[in-house]
Amino acid sequence: MHPRLLHNGEIFNTTEPLIAPGQVGFMNGWGVFSTIRVRRGVLFAFERHYRRMSRDAERLGVPFEVSQWELESALLRLVDANQAYDATLRVAVVRNRGGSYERPGIRRDSDIVAFTTDTVDWGETAKLTYMPNGRFSSSPFAGVKTTSWALNLICYERAHERGFDEVILLNERNEISECTSANVFMIEGENVWTPPLQSSGCLPGVTRAVLIEELQIPGISISERELMPSDLENADQVFITSTTRDLLPVSEIEGEVLSQTPEMLDRLRRAFTEYRNDYVERHRRPLPAIASLHATSSGDD
16 A cells, blocks of 8 residues: 555545544445556546446445545545556545444544555466355345455455465356456457346446447457356356456466467457557646656556
8 A cells, every 4th residue: 555545535644543443334344445547647437436436325325425526636636645646546435324333423424535556466367266156146235346345355365275366256046247356258259248237246347347338349249148157168268357457368267277369358458458548648637747757657558
């Protein structure tokens, strides 16, 4: 984590005490969050992140009254404070009131907290394992990106203990849902498939949405379909997507080596990178001289 964070619109050092146990959202995971890619000082696809957080906050009863412009402006101040112009940013809106253990004297219905960190090198490929019943697609809260993240973390941790990089969470029908922090895609001929939001229980990832809704690649169709483990194991290519990973190929599932079609995946990667670079260029903002130097030295994606 970088040395400064955002707390309710103000910048603080990360060592300062800012929350209390009686803020119920922090004790109970009652909040929503999003992880955003910062590229050349721009919050990539911020409007998509904001819409998802707003929708999820409404479903979970988390007060979320800050406007898109206000939140973006506050987050950009944090980016500048940390000089985090090529980084990862996480922002959470956490509910403060409710239940028997609410602290007296709370003045805000929710807190907004954000921090930045360096980007992660995920390697060239990912090795995955399965977890049955990892998602319940019929839950009214399926697909909500909530701060109650412990189950994802323990699944991820146990996968690493067994020598895997991530875990594919299956739903109650043994269908593919998602990974703990990534969406799953497969390539079959000229078709690219990913589990449907409405029935699989997966989160509506922003990178996932860009691939489905924004990319127009001649000869390639990107769409939703219910997927079983056998579909992945017989696919021409499997890859996972997330804000921090972009499009990462999967080399193995449960120790079984998968087919690889790098030419198709490279076309998808190039199209995604072009879209992001164009977005960053359209949303470019003046940066301090040191930031401009940093952005120049980091080069293109």
